[in-house]
Each structure stands twice: as structure tokens, then as C-alpha cells.
Amino acid sequence: MLMPPFELYLPVSITAACEKAAELLAGGFEFDWIAGGTDLIPNYKWHINSKPHVISLANIDGLDSISMTEVGCMARLHDISESTEAHPLVASAAGKVASSLIRRNATIGGNLCLDTRCFWFNQSEEWRSSIDWCHKCDCGTGADCRVIPNQNDLCVATYQGDLAPALMVLDATVHLIGPNGPRKMPLVDFYRLDGMTKNVLEKGEFLLKVTFSADVSQMVGSYQKLRVRESWDFPEAGVAAAWVKGDRETLKVATTALESIPRRHDEQVEQAEGDIKQLAQLIFKAVKPVNNTSLPPRYRRNMIKVLVKRACSE
């Protein structure tokens, strides 16, 4: 559990952060961004893909904005959950992450960029060594994936962040910035179906903020989460739904913790034509959780039907 040594940088502006990233990349050095550190630090203590350099976003002023139409990457989940300015669905999903202590440090940026999880991987170094590692952190051994063996192209570790589905159904846009300048995209296009690559962030880029259109305040919704212990566990399945008040045609539904990415189910919503039972069945068919979190995939998949109905009926 000893933290591996790393060099920590604390830039005080976005420009300085991008310059430090560019400098490290030019020198051929690997680094991680750190925000609240509630996921990165435990991973480092377990020697999971730690890097020799870490750039913190904590000393940059102005990254913690919270309003109906914008949330900065360093906004703490506790502050979002207590905010009367944030969209109620975002506040409610933020309040369901981990425990109250963790939410005081945890940020929305870190939540959206959360590493994927797998019980063959989120273990101490000794434990992973005893099973001769796995593909995602193979320590140069070329070890196989333990969940889907004999392929080693794809890691199917599970994305278990709570906020992404809630933001997806509100049509959130993510703003990225790095040495090559800023860019933005809908959150639904941010993730990559690979437990190792995870998302479209390029080397040196970080997630700056999340924005919503001005009419997001017209939307209502719900986030439903299945977890082992209500007090702090990661989602074993999660379903968010949102719609414009009084207009069923605008329904959007997204899931988390069932695959390597959170996913919005536009196709299934269209096919179901407003029939929630049918929609639950279609989403049940669309997702294929694998056996790498605490609860069995069959149970998690079956629970989708319940969570979809609860999210839509609320």
C-alpha cells in the first residue's frame, strides 16, 4: 500500500497546465491529471498503472463553477448535490456517488474521466501478481484478459461512474482543452468502448467543464442506482431518464455500470414508442454486462428492467 514516488505539479492557470502537459509530452514523460484524487490515489497505492508525473488541477481558480447551464471540472460532488443552482437531476446523481466524505473531495471532472473497473484489476499489487496480472496492467508480461481470455485486444472493464448517464439524458456538452487548444463535443460521443482507452481525450488534454443548453431547466428526470451498500458503493447498474415536463416524446434514457462505457439508448426509446415496459425490455436486450463487478451480470441485467421503470415513472 506504499505510494509509488511521483513528481507533483500545481499549475495556477489553464495555460500553465497545458504548458506543463506539453513540456512533459515533449520530454517523453508519462503523466496523469489529478482532481480530487479519490480514485487516482487508491489506484496509485495499489500500484495500478501509476505514472512518474502528476499534474493537479486543484490550484487553478475558476474551475468550480456550478449553475444550471455550466459545471466546472473541479466542482465538488458535495457542492453540486447541495446546490440550488445545479439541475436537480445532476444534483441528485451527484448525491448518490460514494460517501459524504468522498463527495467533499470528488469532482465532476474526475467522475466523468473515471477509470474503468474490474475485480481482476482493482486489487493490490500482490494480489494481481498472484494471478500473473491481466492485460490492462500486464507489467510487461503480455498477460491475458481474465474475463474474456484468448483475445488481448479488448479490455471489458466496467465504467462505473454515476454522473455520466444523468448528464447524457440532459444533452450535456463536454469542453476539453490541451496543448492543441480547446474543443467540445456531446457527452454521448466522449466515451470509447474499450476499458483501457476509455474516452477520446488526447494526450495532454483535460476535461475543462460541462455545459447544457439554456432550456435544460424545462427538463425533469430521475437517476436510479443499484449498489451493494447504499452508504458508498459504486453502481452495479444505473439508469437515468429525463424528459421535458409534460412531453413524453422528449424522453431520453441512459445506463451506466453495465459496459465499458455509459450509453444513451436513443434507438430503443424510438422503437418503444412511449411503452415503458417495452423500452425496459429493449434496453435489457441491448446491454451485456460481464462478470467483473461485485454482483453477477445476470442479476445486474435483470435489474435494468426495474430501474428503467422506476426512472421513467418517477
Ligand SMILES: Cc1cc2nc3c(=O)[nH]c(=O)nc-3n(C[C@H](O)[C@H](O)[C@H](O)COP(=O)(O)OP(=O)(O)OC[C@H]3O[C@@H](n4cnc5c(N)ncnc54)[C@H](O)[C@@H]3O)c2cc1C
Ligand atoms: C470507496 C469509494 C467509493 C466510490 N463510489 C463511487 C460511486 O458510488 N460512484 C462513482 O461514480 N464513483 C465512486 N467512486 C470513485 C470516485 O470517488 C468518484 O468517481 C469521483 O467523482 C472521482 O473524482 P476525483 O476528482 O476524485 O477524481 P480523481 O481521482 O482525481 O481522478 C479520476 C480519474 O480522472 C482523471 N481526471 C480527473 N479530473 C480530470 C479532468 N478534469 N480531465 C481529465 N482527466 C481527469 C484522473 O487522471 C483519473 O484518471 C468511489 C471511490 C471510492 C474510493
Ligand code: SF4
Ligand atoms: S476486463 Fe480483462 S483486461 Fe480488463 S481489467 Fe478485467 S481482466 Fe484485465
